[in-house]
Amino acid sequence: MTSTDLAVARDRVRDLVGGEPNDLTLRGFLHGLPGVDAVGLSQRADGLGTRSIKTTSKAWALDKIISLIDLTTLEGADTPGKVRSLVSKAVHPDASDPSCPQVAAVCVYGDMVPYAVEALGARHGDPDHGLVSVAAVATAFPSGRASLAVKLADTADAVAAGADEIDMVIDRGAFLAGDYGKVFDEIVQVKQACARPDGTSASLKVILETGELNTYDNVKRASWLAILAGGDFIKTSTGKVSPAATLPVTLLMLEVVRDWHRLTGEKVGVKPAGGIRTAKDAVKYLVTVAETAGEAWLQPHLFRYGASSLLNDVLRQRQKLASGHYTGTDYVTID
Amino acid sequence: MSFLEYAPAPESRSILNLRDEYGLFIDGEFRAGTGGTFATISPADESHIATIAHAGDEDVDAAVQAARRAYDKVWSKMSGRDRGKYLFRIARLVQERARELAVAESLDNGKPIKESRDVDVPLVAAWFFYYAGWADKLDYAGLGAKPRSLGVAGQVIPWNFPLLMLAWKLAPALAAGNTIVLKPAETTPLTALIFAEILQQADLPAGVVNIVTGAGATGAAVVAHPDVDKVAFTGSTAVGRAIARQIAGTRKKVTLELGGKAANIVFDDAPIDQAVEGIVNGIFFNQGHVCCAGSRLLVQESIHDEVIDRLKTRLSTLRLGDPLDKNTDIGAINSAEQLTRIRELSAVGEQEGADRWTAECAIPDKGFWFAPTIFTNVQTSSRIAREEIFGPVLSVLTFRTPDEAIAKANNTPYGLSAGIWSDKGSRILAVADRLRAGVIWANTFNRFDPSSPFGGYKESGYGREGGRQGLLAYLKGAGA
Numbered sequence: 060m061t062s063t064d065l066a067v068a069r070d071r072v073r074d075l076v077g078g079e080p081n082d083l084t085l086r087g088f089l090h091g092l093p094g095v096d097a098v099g100l101s102q103r104a105d106g107l108g109t110r111s112i113k114t115t116s117k118a119w120a121l122d123k124i125i126s127l128i129d130l131t132t133l134e135g136a137d138t139p140g141k142v143r144s145l146v147s148k149a150v151h152p153d154a155s156d157p158s159c160p161q162v163a164a165v166c167v168y169g170d171m172v173p174y175a176v177e178a179l180g181a182r183h184g185d186p187d188h189g190l191v192s193v194a195a196v197a198t199a200f201p202s203g204r205a206s207l208a209v210k211l212a213d214t215a216d217a218v219a220a221g222a223d224e225i226d227m228v229i230d231r232g233a234f235l236a237g238d239y240g241k242v243f244d245e246i247v248q249v250k251q252a253c254a255r256p257d258g259t260s261a262s263l264k265v266i267l268e269t270g271e272l273n274t275y276d277n278v279k280r281a282s283w284l285a286i287l288a289g290g291d292f293i294k295t296s297t298g299k300v301s302p303a304a305t306l307p308v309t310l311l312m313l314e315v316v317r318d319w320h321r322l323t324g325e326k327v328g329v330k331p332a333g334g335i336r337t338a339k340d341a342v343k344y345l346v347t348v349a350e351t352a353g354e355a356w357l358q359p360h361l362f363r364y365g366a367s368s369l370l371n372d373v374l375r376q377r378q379k380l381a382s383g384h385y386t387g388t389d390y391v392t393i394d
Numbered sequence: 395m396s397f398l399e400y401a402p403a404p405e406s407r408s409i410l411n412l413r414d415e416y417g418l419f420i421d422g423e424f425r426a427g428t429g430g431t432f433a434t435i436s437p438a439d440e441s442h443i444a445t446i447a448h449a450g451d452e453d454v455d456a457a458v459q460a461a462r463r464a465y466d467k468v469w470s471k472m473s474g475r476d477r478g479k480y481l482f483r484i485a486r487l488v489q490e491r492a493r494e495l496a497v498a499e500s501l502d503n504g505k506p507i508k509e510s511r512d513v514d515v516p517l518v519a520a521w522f523f524y525y526a527g528w529a530d531k532l533d534y535a536g537l538g539a540k541p542r543s544l545g546v547a548g549q550v551i552p553w554n555f556p557l558l559m560l561a562w563k564l565a566p567a568l569a570a571g572n573t574i575v576l577k578p579a580e581t582t583p584l585t586a587l588i589f590a591e592i593l594q595q596a597d598l599p600a601g602v603v604n605i606v607t608g609a610g611a612t613g614a615a616v617v618a619h620p621d622v623d624k625v626a627f628t629g630s631t632a633v634g635r636a637i638a639r640q641i642a643g644t645r646k647k648v649t650l651e652l653g654g655k656a657a658n659i660v661f662d663d664a665p666i667d668q669a670v671e672g673i674v675n676g677i678f679f680n681q682g683h684v685c686c687a688g689s690r691l692l693v694q695e696s697i698h699d700e701v702i703d704r705l706k707t708r709l710s711t712l713r714l715g716d717p718l719d720k721n722t723d724i725g726a727i728n729s730a731e732q733l734t735r736i737r738e739l740s741a742v743g744e745q746e747g748a749d750r751w752t753a754e755c756a757i758p759d760k761g762f763w764f765a766p767t768i769f770t771n772v773q774t775s776s777r778i779a780r781e782e783i784f785g786p787v788l789s790v791l792t793f794r795t796p797d798e799a800i801a802k803a804n805n806t807p808y809g810l811s812a813g814i815w816s817d818k819g820s821r822i823l824a825v826a827d828r829l830r831a832g833v834i835w836a837n838t839f840n841r842f843d844p845s846s847p848f849g850g851y852k853e854s855g856y857g858r859e860g861g862r863q864g865l866l867a868y869l870k871g872a873g874a
Binding site for chain 2: 072093094097098099100102103109110111112113114115116117119120123172215350354357375
């Protein structure tokens with residue numbers, strides 16, 4: 060985002076919330092949004108979950124799911140070797156089938172970015188061009204409990220090391236305390252820290268940690284807040300808190316990006332992360348995206364799965380579709 | 395390719411084991427009728443499903459006699475606990491044969507398989523389980539110790555939820571100790587006849603439930619039979635009136651569940667996306683063939699345009715087509731006759747100056763179909779705001795204040811159901827208190843539960859089905 064873009068975005072936020080974005084104006088705007096009925100939302104998600112995706116649709120869906128995965132390793136025990144292994148899996152998910160698509164990105168801690176970039180080599184780049192991106196979690200992930208200066212340095216480091224995407228966490232404490240202005244400013248500043256010297260910018264995913272926000276009304280407000288502050292993606296969870304991604308919460312966030320698109324014509328991405336482990340579940344998300352935001356969202360710059368074990372289940376389903384029978388877990392590589 | 399053009403996912407018909415011909419189920423056996431036969435067809439493609447016996451007056455008489463014998467000799471003497479065992483067994487058999495029943499229901503009625511599979515059949519089992527539990531606890535039904543059953547119940551049910559309406563009628567009547575002659579709707583007899591096989595499987599004593607198929611005359615004969623003690627009817631208000639007239643002055647007790655023109659009231663603080671879902675579910679569930687359908691949308695004027703805009707977007711994603719495809723949202727209209735009525739009333743809406751919008755969807759060549767339609771700019775005086783259309787047609791009206799919403803909602807000869815959408819709990823309770831409707835849903839619509847009584851005000855009928863109240867329609871106090 061260039062500085063003129065930033066100015067335009069700022070003007071728009073001023074128009075929408077009726078003044079400089081601060082606790083008061085943001086509160087007025089966010090609390091003026093229509094509420095969410097939890098029972099109705101779950102009912103709708105259940106309904107979408109009953110879609111029956113078979114034969115050609117299923118084959119297409121499985122390949123699409125793979126191409127939308129952020130293959131993730133976020134452990135204290137991550138090593139350069141583990142990251143190289145992850146990258147290799149990202150590039151060749153199915154050792155037995157070269158026609159298998161690549162995933163969209165690998166997602167690692169900031170200090171692992173150089174190893175991921177190095178391992179990818181020429182394969183590193185935009186998934187739209189058949190390449191694999193590197194995403195880094197930043198801003199004192201997963202808790203976000205650090206000073207702003209530390210968060211910004213964390214972000215700038217990862218971008219400098221070659222990260223294409225930054226997955227930041229919001230300050231849930233500030234959000235729950237009603238300090239919407241603080242949450243907003245932090246996202247804006249992290250977004251600025253995503254800028255590269257050449258004028259381009261890493262894409263920013265804003266993690267809401269919906270499991271800690273607890274209510275759907277909060278998720279809706281946090282989604283709007285993240286989008287108003289310039290997030291390119293809104294993401295459900297760190298994967299470190301339970302519940303992580305659920306279908307209702309993802310549906311709700313998709314409704315927000317759909318409404319933002321109606322309002323501004325801009326498309327913001329959604330990333331459910333954590334807890335999606337089976338192809339069957341992943342297909343439900345695919346259906347929910349297509350029937351809520353629209354099929355245009357089924358591309359790597361607008362929808363991602365944050366997952367690790369999901370990939371192998373999808374690969375086994377894919378093998379089953381090709382061969383007609385299920386294989387054992389030893390017919391896909393563990394990483 | 396477009397992902398949203400989901401590949402066909404049809405539920406297999408191979409689970410069905412249909413006979414070519416079905417007789418009348420009298421005294422525990424299938425037998426030929428004296429009134430000739432008629433065909434039941436699939437409304438989705440007009441194909442022939444089976445030949446059904448038409449019950450004449452003699453057959454109805456035989457059925458009532460069988461029910462009387464079973465009442466006198468077996469069912470009225472059996473302990474509540476043992477009656478309950480039969481009902482539990484029926485409930486379990488319904489669950490075991492759920493898929494078969496769902497396929498048969500969608501085939502014969504035209505409703506989407508996802509509805510028959512996820513709504514109709516599970517509720518049928520739930521109804522039998524619920525009333526099975528009551529069978530040995532009638533002392534606590536509210537009529538004092540040892541309430542008595544009424545005798546032989548004549549029950550006439552509609553075509554919109556063929557098996558579910560059968561369950562609503564049979565379960566409480568049997569739990570209370572009555573025997574039954576049931577007349578399914580002419581266009582949807584199939585699942586009732588498969589259910590008769592379930593009764594045989596459950597070893598229910600002969601004559602406790604008799605099923606006579608046929609048209610209006612058969613139903614009239616059941617209602618008119620002098621040895622019937624209790625009449626229960628679900629269907630149109632016109633027929634309900636005729637029944638009330640017919641049994642006036644007789645000893646027969648009666649419950650009627652008739653038409654509706656429910657108001658679905660959306661306030662400006664409603665949870666908007668869920669309200670849109672609720673509007674869709676309220677009127678397009680089961681192709682709008684629902685007596686409690688939310689066919690009048692009352693939306694606060696300040697959010698009218700936004701709600702309609704979102705509603706149209708949502709309706710554009712509905713899939714109309716093969717009822718047996720698991721991804722179908724809107725199935726077929728049940729009969730050519732009903733389709734004609736829906737078309738006529740929609741034409742009236744246009745003539746009266748309302749703005750018609752119909753979702754764009756391909757209509758199959760064969761069968762009876764009507765695309766989801768909404769009318770905006772509808773006035774309270776319009777016929778489409780007054781008369782029950784019983785199809786996928788929504789009339790949209792506006793209001794300015796809660797008082798106006800309540801006045802408009804109540805300004806109808808019907809009073810079966812209503813919906814309220816608001817984030818404000820106190821408003822929901824205050825408005826619900828002043829609506830004259832038997833069932834009021836808050837931030838949801840078309841939800842059913844066997845423990846909740848269901849029934850109407852005014853021309854929507856009298857008596858309640860479901861819950862403890864539903865049991866009372868089939869019992870009298872020991873002193874009576």
